[in-house]
Amino acid sequence: GSYTTRVTHNPVGADILNPEAVSRFVSLTHERYYSEFKDYFGRVIPAIFTDEPSFSYSTSANKGILEANFTSFDHDHFPLAWYPGLEEDYAVLTGGRDLHEDVIAYLGGAESGALWTGYYTAVGDRMRHTYIETLSRWCEEHGIALTGHLMYEKLYKSVRCNGNPLKSLSLFGLPGFDEANSDIDIRAREMEISGLALAQYAGRGKKGEICELYSVGPADLTMSHMRQLMWMCAAFGVNNYIVAVASMDARGNKEKGDWYFHSGRTQPWFDYYREFTAEAARAAEYARKPYEPQVLVRVPFRYFMSLDKTPAFEQRGVRYLRFLEALLMHQVQFMLLDEDETGAEGLPVLGFGPDGFYVEGEAARYCDMDEYMDHVNAIAPRRVVVREKDGSETRDVLVRSWADGCVTLVDITDRDSTDRMLDVTVNGHHGKVRLQGHGVFAGTLSDMNAAMPEPSGDICMKRTSIKPQGPNTVRCIYTTDAPEYEFTVTRRTRGVRFIMRDAVDPVEATLDGVPLAAEAPADGIAEGFRQLYSMTGEMTLKPGKHCLKVVNGVTDYRFLPSVFMSGDFSMDREDRVTPGYAKDREPMEMLPDYAGTYDITSRIDIPEEDGLSIALNVNLACAELLLDGKTLGRKGWGPYEWRIPDGIHGRHTLTVRISTSIMPLFGQIGRLDEDQPYVSWLRIKPGMHGDKAGTGVLKAAFVR
Numbered sequence: 063g064s065y066t067t068r069v070t071h072n073p074v075g076a077d078i079l080n081p082e083a084v085s086r087f088v089s090l091t092h093e094r095y096y097s098e099f100k101d102y103f104g105r106v107i108p109a110i111f112t113d114e115p116s117f118s119y120s121t122s123a124n125k126g127i128l129e130a131n132f133t134s135f136d137h138d139h140f141p142l143a144w145y146p147g148l149e150e151d152y153a154v155l156t157g158g159r160d161l162h163e164d165v166i167a168y169l170g171g172a173e174s175g176a177l178w179t180g181y182y183t184a185v186g187d188r189m190r191h192t193y194i195e196t197l198s199r200w201c202e203e204h205g206i207a208l209t210g211h212l213m214y215e216k217l218y219k220s221v222r223c224n225g226n227p228l229k230s231l232s233l234f235g236l237p238g239f240d241e242a243n244s245d246i247d248i249r250a251r252e253m254e255i256s257g258l259a260l261a262q263y264a265g266r267g268k269k270g271e272i273c274e275l276y277s278v279g280p281a282d283l284t285m286s287h288m289r290q291l292m293w294m295c296a297a298f299g300v301n302n303y304i305v306a307v308a309s310m311d312a313r314g315n316k317e318k319g320d321w322y323f324h325s326g327r328t329q330p331w332f333d334y335y336r337e338f339t340a341e342a343a344r345a346a347e348y349a350r351k352p353y354e355p356q357v358l359v360r361v362p363f364r365y366f367m368s369l370d371k372t373p374a375f376e377q378r379g380v381r382y383l384r385f386l387e388a389l390l391m392h393q394v395q396f397m398l399l400d401e402d403e404t405g406a407e408g409l410p411v412l413g414f415g416p417d418g419f420y421v422e423g424e425a426a427r428y429c430d431m432d433e434y435m436d437h438v439n440a441i442a443p444r445r446v447v448v449r450e451k452d453g454s455e456t457r458d459v460l461v462r463s464w465a466d467g468c469v470t471l472v473d474i475t476d477r478d479s480t481d482r483m484l485d486v487t488v489n490g491h492h493g494k495v496r497l498q499g500h501g502v503f504a505g506t507l508s509d510m511n512a513a514m515p516e517p518s519g520d521i522c523m524k525r526t527s528i529k530p531q532g533p534n535t536v537r538c539i540y541t542t543d544a545p546e547y548e549f550t551v552t553r554r555t556r557g558v559r560f561i562m563r564d565a566v567d568p569v570e571a572t573l574d575g576v577p578l579a580a581e582a583p584a585d586g587i588a589e590g591f592r593q594l595y596s597m598t599g600e601m602t603l604k605p606g607k608h609c610l611k612v613v614n615g616v617t618d619y620r621f622l623p624s625v626f627m628s629g630d631f632s633m634d635r636e637d638r639v640t641p642g643y644a645k646d647r648e649p650m651e652m653l654p655d656y657a658g659t660y661d662i663t664s665r666i667d668i669p670e671e672d673g674l675s676i677a678l679n680v681n682l683a684c685a686e687l688l689l690d691g692k693t694l695g696r697k698g699w700g701p702y703e704w705r706i707p708d709g710i711h712g713r714h715t716l717t718v719r720i721s722t723s724i725m726p727l728f729g730q731i732g733r734l735d736e737d738q739p740y741v742s743w744l745r746i747k748p749g750m751h752g753d754k755a756g757t758g759v760l761k762a763a764f765v766r
Contacts, residue, residue: 065166069144072120078193079145079185080118085196097587104205109236109272112197116213117143117189140169143185151188156180162459164501168371175368182367186225190233198233201690207235209272215239215257217386218366218379223670226363228263228400237264238272239300241291255386256577258298259712262353263398270301270350277306279323281621282725284682285334285698286478290500293345293472297462298348299353300345305526311593313566313623322621324724329719330658331684334698348504352465355397356442358405359412360385360422382414385431390474393444393461394436410442431538449485459497468508471495471503478682481701484511498700502684515703517764518674523664523716523762528643530660533586534653535561537729538610538625547625549637555603556641560610561587561626565594569624570614578610586628588657588724597628603639620731635730657727663717663758669764672708677701678759688717702766718759 077083092110099107120143142165152161156176164177194208201208212231220227231237241254250757258273265271274293276288292303293446308326315322326332367381369375391397396412405411411422418427419434421441428434448456448471461471469488473480480499485492486507493510495503505508538547538560544650562569562580571578584595610625618624632652633642643652653660668674676687676694679702686696687704694704 065169067162067165074491075119077120078147079143079188081192084193086712088196088200092204095716096204100204106492107206109207109209110197110201111238112194112208112210114211114213114240115189115193117185117225118213118223119359120144121740123135125189139489140165142181145185145192146189148184148188151184155183163435174371176182178370179367181362181363182221182225182370186221186230189225190230193232194233198235201235206579207269209234209236209238209494211238211240211257211261211272211274213430215254216383217256217260217361217363217376217449218381218382220260221363221367222370226400227260227359228363228398231260231264234264235268236270236272236302237261237268238274239295241273241295254294255390256383258295258300259359259386259396259398261300262298263400265299270346271299272302272304274304274306275301276323276325278321280725281321281322281324282723284330284723285338285684286500286682286700287504288652289338289341289699290472291475292342293502293504294460294474296345296349297460297470297472300348300374300532301349301570303342303346307370309590311590312622313594316338316566317620319591319620322728324590326590328588329590329724331723332694334684334721337696337698344504348462348464348468351468353395354463354465355395355409356444357389357394357396357410357412357438358399359389359396360399360401360403360414362414363401385414385419385434386433388431389438389459390460391457392439393447393455393672394435394438394442394462395444395461410438412438427508438474447487449487451483451485453485455677459484466507468506469503469505473497473499473501475499481514482515483512501700513676515641515677516700518671518764518766520670521666521676521762521764523662523666523759526647526662526664526738527645528649528652528660528662529645530630530653530656530658532658533559533628534631534633534656535586535626535628535727536655537727538627539623539729539731539733540612540618541733541735542615542617545615545618547610547637548607549610549627549633549639550607551603551605553605553641555629555631555639558603558627558629558631559586559600559626560598561595562598563594563616563622563624566597567616567620567624568614569616571610571612571625573610574608575611587626591727594622595626600629618734620734622721623728655726655729657722657724659719659721661717661719665713665714666705666716666762667713668711671766673705674764674766676716677703677763677765678718679762680718681760684721686719688719690715691717711747 089729095110096103149161153159159176159180161181165247168174168177195520195709198208212220212227214220217227224230232724239257261271272677275291276283295303305325307323309324366375366379369378396650398412399405409438413420413422416427420427421437428437434647446461448459450456458473460472460474464470469486477499482497484495484497486495488507491507493507494512495510496501496512508641516569518703540547546562561584562571562578564580580596580598582597582599584592584597586597587595612624633655634651635654649660650660678685684696684698685702687694689706689710
């Protein structure tokens with residue numbers, strides 16, 4: 063067939079390959095910031111963030127972002143990023159080849175390795191020199207750092223967006239990483255491992271690295287998981303943790319409904335940031351310790367470029383990420399190495415190519431990963447080795463040995479109930495570390511003297527009562543086809559209010575056929591939502607069935623509900639309303655959708671023995687323990703164990719104060735329409751982490 067080429071306007075973003083456009087961008091943004099806030103530069107304002115710059119947007123044609131866009135080429139319309147001089151640069155890189163002829167040949171079915179290697183190298187170099195170097199130089203001249211992260215951080219796919227990402231990110235004064243997915247199990251973290259390794263490389267010799275954490279949640283992400291993710295980042299040198307997102311209110315959830323997380327006061331556990339901040343400072347301290355890799359890992363960017371648009375691209379790329387995963391699982395400390403870079407003397411350099419994995423300077427090629435890892439550990443012995451109780455090496459702990467003798471161990475599983483003793487060998491010396499699910503150890507060999515707590519009997523919690531610190535606010539959930547919510551009142555219930563959305567798609571509703579008038583401030587709902595809702599006056603509901611009906615056809619958005627019912631009542635999963643909160647009932651029986659803080663109080667008998675602790679299973683919730691009204695401390699992660707002061711025995715009042723996530727506010731979202739009115743490109747389902755967090759005390763015991 064015949065083809066024509068033309069230069070057209072990029073419809074989805076600024077032209078970061080054009081020096082004049084970039085200069086104009088800087089004058090409209092950075093220069094304006096400096097003119098208004100120059101007295102704060104370098105102190106209050108340490109850096110300016112650039113988020114996911116990439117030349118690939120010009121090939122997306124507004125079809126979305128992420129993986130689907132980077133393969134959205136067809137033979138009728140084949141958009142490529144372009145700049146004046148691209149053809150000349152391509153010719154220099156490819157030994158005189160003609161870009162237009164090579165593209166047409168590719169469309170006709172010809173081999174395309176040289177085309178994509180030359181094209182991605184040329185456009186990546188142009189973006190680096192024109193955009194990133196310009197911003198980096200401006201920031202340095204004004205006493206701050208360029209920070210942010212690149213687009214798409216899987217190393218092999220990154221070539222489609224950035225050319226060589228090691229070269230580009232190294233120009234950032236505070237290089238960053240986008241922690242976009244909160245899966246914990248290492249087998250689901252291929253992008254995170256390569257992205258963290260990329261940031262670690264770029265952060266060499268600088269003041270640190272930055273990571274954007276938790277932005278896509280899910281809404282029930284527990285602080286235990288948050289801590290685990292933060293320490294995983296710290297193991298790669300990240301010492302600045304950007305906690306996202308803290309929107310002023312939730313109105314954006316109309317457009318963005320596939321995920322939701324809020325790091326501000328919307329979260330009932332917000333006050334636990336006091337403990338989390340202290341933990342972040344400790345993680346940052348470890349992140350800046352000198353790191354000593356045992357091997358270097360060369361990244362074959364040109365090889366990945368040459369494979370683009372072929373079936374082997376995904377296959378070989380994923381295999382390379384599995385290799386990085388295997389290094390972590392086999393407790394190998396590594397540092398990335400660029401293609402043309404000379405490695406440090408004495409450190410083996412690991413490579414990858416068409417024939418498999420190898421060690422540079424050796425003839426052997428490896429396809430079996432375990433065999434390859436055994437060889438790597440044989441030629442580069444580890445300073446720290448972690449083993450399970452049975453003597454086998456653990457494969458689910460991230461191990462870091464720092465130059466000052468400190469060691470960091472991070473459990474990288476999603477097994478909440480794990481509680482194990484690990485044998486740790488440090489330069490031939492042995493220690494014991496207790497590591498729970500999501501757990502972290504940070505210390506020296508002298509700190510590795512843990513012992514597993516010894517059980518000393520279950521705690522019988524008598525005359526248990528539950529007291530929420532605010533009204534129970536329950537979603538009145540419905541679907542577009544059936545805009546009704548039916549519930550049953552078991553006994554006469556006073557003080558009930560209905561909270562209705564009025565700032566975004568205002569709701570009109572009736573209760574048993576009578577219009578509801580919501581005119582009061584919505585004090586019964588979380589910060590960030592109350593600004594968007596109004597509340598009815600108090601009403602008394604009679605026993606029997608009731609029906610709330612939405613009469614104006616508005617959508618019950620997944621994370622921006624239409625109507626809530628609020629008051630001092632309990633409600634079970636069968637939508638049965640009962641006034642008050644009965645004794646000796648579990649929270650999930652009465653408050654399955656309560657988002658907030660509540661107390662579980664009971665009488666317990668403490669044995670005539672000093673040195674005991676109270677151990678609780680609270681399903682990873684943020685919890686405070688009070689004995690006779692006096693706090694024994696708060697915990698946002700395990701071990702959930704509180705020491706009983708010596709001399710306290712006999713019968714006492716125990717209160718467990720639990721703070722949930724915001725997730726219960728959204729109710730049983732599985733009952734909603736699956737077809738919500740927004741584009742789905744990322745689905746982070748609630749319930750993947752803390753779906754039961756805040757469900758009460760599952761078990762209580764004494765330990766010594």
